Amino acid sequence: MEVQANETVNVLEEVAKLAKREGVEYVFTLPGGNEITLDWTMQRAGIKRVMLRHEQACGFAMDAWGRLSRRPGFAVVGPGTGLTNFTTGVVQAMSAGAPGVGIVAESGTMDDDLLGGQGLARSEQQFAGITKWARRVTYPTTLLFQVQRAFRSAVTQPTGPAVVAYTNELMGGGLIVPKAQAYTNYTPAGWKPDIFDSQGNPAKVEKVVRWLLEAEKPAMVAGHAAHQDDCQDEMREFVRILGLPTSTRRVARGMISELDPLNYQKARGQVMAQADRCLVFGIKVGSYLEGFGGPNYYPTTCRYAQVMPTPDMTCLALNTDIEVTGNLKMILKQMLEVLKDMGIKSPPDKWNKWREFVATTTKASLDRQNKRTEPMVGKSPLHPDLVGRYCAEVLTDKYNDDYIGIIDGFTASAYFTNWNVAQNTGTVLDAAETIGIGHGPGMAVAAGLYTNREKPIIVVMGDGGLGAGGMDIETCVRWNIPAVFIHENNDVLMAGFFESCFAKVAKPTGDINRDSWQVTHKVRYDRGMADLGCHTEFVEKSEQVKPAIEKAIEVSLREKRPSFIEAFVDPDAMSTLFSGPALAFMLAGSITWDDVPNRGKEIMLRTVPPQMTPMFPQDWQEGFATGQKK
Secondary structure, eight states: OOOOTTOEEEHHHHHHHHHHHTTOOEEEEOOOTTHHHHHHHHHHTTOEEEEOSSHHHHHHHHHHHHHHHSSOEEEEEOSTHHHHHHHHHHHHHHHHTOOEEEEEEOOOGGGTTOSSTTTTOOHHHHSTTTSSEEEEEOSGGGHHHHHHHHHHHHTSSSOOEEEEEEOTTSSGGGGEEEHHHHTTTOOOOSSOOOOOOOOOOHHHHHHHHHHHHTOSSEEEEEOHHHHHTTOHHHHHHHHHHHTOOEEEOGGGTTSSOTTSTTBOGGGHHHHHHHOSEEEEESOOOSSGGGGGGOTTTSOTTSEEEEEESSGGGOOTTSOEEEEEESOHHHHHHHHHHHHHHTTOOSOOGGGHHHHHHHHHHHHHHHHHHHHHHGGGTTOSSBOHHHHHHHHHHHHHHHHTTOSEEEEEOSHHHHHHHHHOOOOSSSOEEOOGGGOOSSOHHHHHHHHHHHTTTOSOEEEEEOHHHHHHHGGGHHHHHHTTOOEEEEEEEOSBSSTTHHHHHTTTTOOSSSOHHHHSSBOSTTOOHHHHHHHHTOEEEEEOSHHHHHHHHHHHHHHHHHHTSOEEEEEEBOTTOOOGGGSSHHHHHHHHTTSOGGGSOHHHHHHHHHHSOGGGGGGSOHHHHHHHHHHHHO
C-alpha cells in the first residue's frame, strides 16, 4: 500500500479501525487513565462501548463473547488496579479456551520500578502465565502490529486471550506519527484470517475409525475445542451413524442433545467404568474438572484415542493408542468419509446391548434425581436441589431448553448442573477450570448482546457470586439484557461445609457469624435490585418457585430488562461437591477424628467405602470402625 511521505495518523484511531475490520461490535471496558482516549476513539469509530462496574466483569464479558461467537471478545481497561482487576476474567477465559483480545492502557515507563504512579502493575508480568501471550508497547510504531497479531493469535488453537498494553507515552502528541511508521510490520488486512483447517493424517484418521469399531463398549467425550471448531453438525451425524455413546463437556454441552439417550453426561462415571475404548475429542483432560485424566471418569482399564486441534492439548496421562491432530471439523468429515467407504450406514449390531446399558443407566440416574427431590416438595426451608429441578422443568416445558445457562455459585451451581439440559453447543457458560465466582453478571451482558436479547439467560448465583460481581446486574439494566438472576440465598459462602468440618476447632471469637463463612442473614437483596430497575420475585416455599421463574422469564423477554429472584434456601444443604471420600482425605490431614463435628462424621461414614479406611490416619480408622458398628 502506497503511503505519502508527509501523511500522519493517530495510532489509537487506527486501532479502532483495526477492531472494526475484525468484526468488533462491542468493547467491554471501564474508564481509567489513558484508556479514556481509546474509549471515545472507539465510540467515534462506531464501536459500542459497554461500561461495566468492575474490570473483572470486562474480562468475564470478553470470555463469554469469545465462547459464544468463536471470535475474540474485546476488552479495554486502564492502568494499576484496572489492570490487576482484569486478571480474574482473563484467567477464566484462558482456562476456557475462549478467544479474546485485551488492551491495557498502562502507566508510563517513567513509573517503572517506582512505588507511585501505578508503576508496580505491569501487563507483561501480570498476564504472562494466564494468557497466550502479553506484550507491552511503549512506542506507536509497533502498536498496530501487536494488536493485529493478538486478534490472529486468539483464534489459533489452542484458543485463548492475548493482551496488548500501551503506555502513557502514547498520549497527546505522542499518538500522531507518520503513517509509514505506524504501519511498521503492519498493513490493514484486506482479508479475514482463515480458520486453521488442516486435515488430520488420512492414515491415522482411518486407523482411529477402525480402532473404534473394534471396541465392544465404545464411548466418546468431546469438549470446548470441538465447539470452537464448530463441529455440531458433523458430530451429530457421526454419533448417529455409529450409535456411539457420547458425553459433551463444558461449553460443548449439548453438541449431542442431552435428551438423546446416547448422551451419557448425567451418568459419566458409571458408563466410563464399563467402557473399553474411548475417543477423546477436543477436550482438556489433564484438568481438575476432568479428574486430571484419572479414574473414575478416565479409568485405567479403558484404552484411548485422542483427537486434538494441537498436540499441546493431548493428555499424557491417558493410556493412548492413537493420536490425531488437525482441525476437528475437518477430521470429523474425514471420519465420515471413512465410514462411507466402509459401507457403514447404521450402528453396529454388536453394540446393541451396550447402547441399551448406556440409555438405561442414564435414565436411572435421572430417576434417582427425581426421587431424591420428591421428599423436598412442600418442606421448609427450600432445598436448592428442588430449585434446580423446577428451574430446569420450566426451561424445558416453556422454552424447549433454548436458553443460555450461566452457572455462578457454589452450592447453587452444583445442584443446577445436575438438572439443566443443553440441547445445543454454546448454551452453557461456567467458571471453567478456575472455578471462581462472580462471573455471572459480566457474562450475562455479553450473552444478551450476542443473542440480540432474544432468548432467556438464566444466571444461577450464590451469596459469594452476588458479592463478588453483583453490581454488574445494574449494567444488565442499562443494556436491556433479558437475564434472570436466581439468587439462592443461604446466608453462607459454602453451605454446610464449615459447620460440618471446622466448627469445633475454628472458633477464636466464639461467634459463629464471625468465625464461620456465614454472611448477614435473611437479607432481601431483591429490594435493592428493584431500585436498580430489575423485575423482582421473592420465594421461600417450593410452590412459589415455578410461578416466579415463569413470570421472571416472561417479563425479561417482553420488557428487555433483567429479573432478580431472591430465593431463601436451606443453609444446611451441603454442596454435592463435598459428598465423597475427597472431603475426608482433605480433613484427615489437618484435624483429628474427635475434632470433626458429629454432622461431618455422619457424612464421612456415609460416603467413605470401608475398603478405603486403611488409607487414613490411625485415629480416623478407629473412628470409622466405631461408627460403622453403630
